[in-house]
Amino acid sequence: MTSPDFLDLPPLIGAGGTVRLPGSKSISNRVLLLAALSSGSTQVTGLLDSDDTRVMLAALHALGVKVEQQGAATLVHGCGGRFPAREAKLFMGNAGTAIRPLTAALALLGGSYALAGVPRMHERPIGDLVDALRSIGCDIGYGGQPGFPPLNIGVGTLRIDAPIRVRGDVSSQFLSALLLALPLAAAARDIVIEVAGTLISRPYVEMTCKLLARFGVHIEHQGWQRFIIPAGSRFVSPGRIAVEGDASSASYFLAAGVLGTLHGQGQAVRVEGVDANSIQGDVQFARVLEQLGARVEWGEGFIATHGLREGRQRLAGGTIDCVAIPDAAMTLAITALFAEAPTTLTGIGSWRVKETDRIAAMAAELTKLGAQVEAGSDWLRVHPLPAEHWRSAAIATYDDHRMAMCFSLASFGPADIRILEPGCVSKTFPSYFQAFAAVARPVPVIAIDGPTASGKGTVAAHLAQALGFHYLDSGVMYRATALLAQRQGIALDDEAALAALARHLPIRCEGGTVWLGPENASDAIRTEAVGQAASTLSALPAVRRALLDLQRSLRRAPGLVADGRDMGTVVFPDARLKVFLTADAQARAERRHKQLISKGISTTLTQVLHELEQRDARDTQRSVAALKPAQDALPLNTSALDVDQTVHQVLQWWRQRS
Numbered sequence: 001m002t003s004p005d006f007l008d009l010p011p012l013i014g015a016g017g018t019v020r021l022p023g024s025k026s027i028s029n030r031v032l033l034l035a036a037l038s039s040g041s042t043q044v045t046g047l048l049d050s051d052d053t054r055v056m057l058a059a060l061h062a063l064g065v066k067v068e069q070q071g072a073a074t075l076v077h078g079c080g081g082r083f084p085a086r087e088a089k090l091f092m093g094n095a096g097t098a099i100r101p102l103t104a105a106l107a108l109l110g111g112s113y114a115l116a117g118v119p120r121m122h123e124r125p126i127g128d129l130v131d132a133l134r135s136i137g138c139d140i141g142y143g144g145q146p147g148f149p150p151l152n153i154g155v156g157t158l159r160i161d162a163p164i165r166v167r168g169d170v171s172s173q174f175l176s177a178l179l180l181a182l183p184l185a186a187a188a189r190d191i192v193i194e195v196a197g198t199l200i201s202r203p204y205v206e207m208t209c210k211l212l213a214r215f216g217v218h219i220e221h222q223g224w225q226r227f228i229i230p231a232g233s234r235f236v237s238p239g240r241i242a243v244e245g246d247a248s249s250a251s252y253f254l255a256a257g258v259l260g261t262l263h264g265q266g267q268a269v270r271v272e273g274v275d276a277n278s279i280q281g282d283v284q285f286a287r288v289l290e291q292l293g294a295r296v297e298w299g300e301g302f303i304a305t306h307g308l309r310e311g312r313q314r315l316a317g318g319t320i321d322c323v324a325i326p327d328a329a330m331t332l333a334i335t336a337l338f339a340e341a342p343t344t345l346t347g348i349g350s351w352r353v354k355e356t357d358r359i360a361a362m363a364a365e366l367t368k369l370g371a372q373v374e375a376g377s378d379w380l381r382v383h384p385l386p387a388e389h390w391r392s393a394a395i396a397t398y399d400d401h402r403m404a405m406c407f408s409l410a411s412f413g414p415a416d417i418r419i420l421e422p423g424c425v426s427k428t429f430p431s432y433f434q435a436f437a438a439v440a441r442p443v444p445v446i447a448i449d450g451p452t453a454s455g456k457g458t459v460a461a462h463l464a465q466a467l468g469f470h471y472l473d474s475g476v477m478y479r480a481t482a483l484l485a486q487r488q489g490i491a492l493d494d495e496a497a498l499a500a501l502a503r504h505l506p507i508r509c510e511g512g513t514v515w516l517g518p519e520n521a522s523d524a525i526r527t528e529a530v531g532q533a534a535s536t537l538s539a540l541p542a543v544r545r546a547l548l549d550l551q552r553s554l555r556r557a558p559g560l561v562a563d564g565r566d567m568g569t570v571v572f573p574d575a576r577l578k579v580f581l582t583a584d585a586q587a588r589a590e591r592r593h594k595q596l597i598s599k600g601i602s603t604t605l606t607q608v609l610h611e612l613e614q615r616d617a618r619d620t621q622r623s624v625a626a627l628k629p630a631q632d633a634l635p636l637n638t639s640a641l642d643v644d645q646t647v648h649q650v651l652q653w654w655r656q657r658s
């Protein structure tokens with residue numbers, strides 16, 4: 001399946017609803033490996049299906065482990081501590097939770113194994129784990145840069161007569177890998193592991209110990225520096241095991257339940273599949289939100305956020321030690337944009353060696369949005385971003401699922417957010433953007449389309465005023481382009497030059513006034529000649545594309561009423577209400593005639609009717625964005641209605657939808 005190059009997110013005004021979380025990546029890959037190494041079969045429910053678990057499953061398959069799908073459950077037939085295949089080439093993608101424990105297990109068992117991954121995997125350190133394994137006689141060679149994958153594993157001669165030392169300050173996965181694999185060598189003796197340096201990401205090691213216990217291996221540890229795998233340890237299947245929902249994936253939705261209320265419109269967002277009893281450290285993210293002022297509900301099997309506590313307008317800022325929540329911490333870098341004071345994340349040195357250099361990536365992309373960011377080797381400070389400083393941006397994701405997921409939350413700000421290469425979420429949450437869309441409440445749009453002189457402009461302006469919404473008269477943009485083209489002598493068939501002009505249109509609409517740079521161009525754009533030219537150039541695809549971003553950029557809280565010809569079909573296909581206004585040609589000609597006369601422009605009704613019919617024909621027959629109602633538009637014939645009656649009808653429809 002190919003994924004799109006980018007995804008444009010509509011600006012959001014709120015969020016609300018329930019998300020059933022996909023399974024935890026960290027638990028899924030640990031359970032798969034433990035079940036494979038156990039004696040007996042294990043029925044796993046709630047397993048995550050994503051790139052990282054597929055990599056683990058494919059590796060186990062290559063190693064001769066039988067895995068079957070039984071309805072929603074996965075049945076892993078354990079091979080009793082020995083993989084049937086003694087040689088294999090394994091592709092590890094960019095899954096730290098696959099390559100690290102498999103390296104340890106395969107090196108201890110011995111064989112002829114090659115482990116490689118995507119290019120970024122070959123930049124992620126593994127030297128501390130390899131050193132620890134070599135110190136007990138494992139045979140591991142580097143296929144490229146020393147200290148990094150790819151790796152070649154042979155048959156070593158194990159000597160485990162002293163504590164095994166491993167560094168804990170680069171990645172906790174090295175220690176977890178040893179804990180997950182060394183029971184294979186603990187039949188006859190206790191094995192002691194000592195951690196050198198401070199252990200980061202400690203909850204992941206606790207998770208490792210808890211899951212080992214489910215598979216019959218009870219690790220003893222004094223503090224978090226010394227671990228003992230008791231002699232006689234061996235993996236025994238628990239028979240059945242359920243994988244919790246992913247607590248890191250939960251962080252985006254819990255944040256949405258807070259940010260969604262900033263416009264006064266959001267509701268609770270509830271994530272199902274984790275709760276206070278979770279074995280994942282990232283549930284602490286919800287505690288951090290609580291500390292920062294969020295209202296968090298902890299239930300059985302779910303956590304929900306309900307905006308901010310009484311009396312709070314924004315999240316608090318401050319310094320947050322993130323050493324225990326390295327993954328969910330990324331979400332805090334985005335919520336920080338909406339906080340009342342700067343937020344400093346500390347203890348995030350490990351970000352440098354994850355899917356990308358996350359400190360550099362986060363700083364670069366936040367800066368694109370207009371944010372002020374400071375960064376150090378293991379910390380990041382994000383300053384609140386005032387509404388007027390937000391800039392629309394195309395966010396690069398660096399093949400990092402969490403960059404894509406975190407930055408989706410920026411769509412609660414007043415800018416247009418484009419997520420580049422959104423498919424990278426498949427590492428841990430392939431359906432992320434569908435799940436996000438299901439709880440996101442986009443800034444509402446009412447699209448009013450219709451032929452010339454159908455009254456749509458007047459009706460749309462009245463509606464915007466009645467609802468306190470912004471108003472987009474898209475026709476004005478084509479007219480402004482036509483006026484500038486006329487003045488600059490650009491021919492009406494010079495599509496490229498006209499599109500370039502449209503792309504950088506210096507237009508600003510304030511109330512009924514249209515500014516072109518410093519000039520009040522409200523009258524100049526309303527002449528018949530400009531109208532005719534606008535109609536001609538609006539048939540040019542490149543011009544329409546150039547104006548699309550400009551039109552979409554006007555979608556801002558609390559809402560937008562947009563009038564034009566393709567508002568409901570092309571510009572805002574997700575508009576909450578679409579109305580297609582029509583009126584008989586005769587009625588429209590009479591209205592237009594009256595308008596022109598009142599402006600002192602002399603013309604005849606016959607002349608106006610003739611021009612109007614010509615314009616209708618051009619608009620309905622052109623090949624690009626031809627005038628036609630959106631499939632879900634409500635038609636409204638206004639021949640016999642005045643403005644008030646028309647507005648009344650549309651407001652009635654709107655209330656039914658809100």
Ligand SMILES: O=C(O)C1=C[C@@H](OP(=O)(O)O)[C@@H](O)[C@H](O)C1
Nearest residue numbers: 026097171172173201204326350
């Ligand atoms: O053990 C695990 O499952 C993980 C440990 C953490 O890595 P580090 O220990 O490298 O911080 C975390 O970032 C990663 O997503 C999963």
Ligand SMILES: C=C(OP(=O)(O)O)C(=O)O
Nearest residue numbers: 094095096097327354355
């Ligand atoms: C760091 C991560 O992944 P990995 O398991 O590959 O280390 C992550 O998912 O944020």
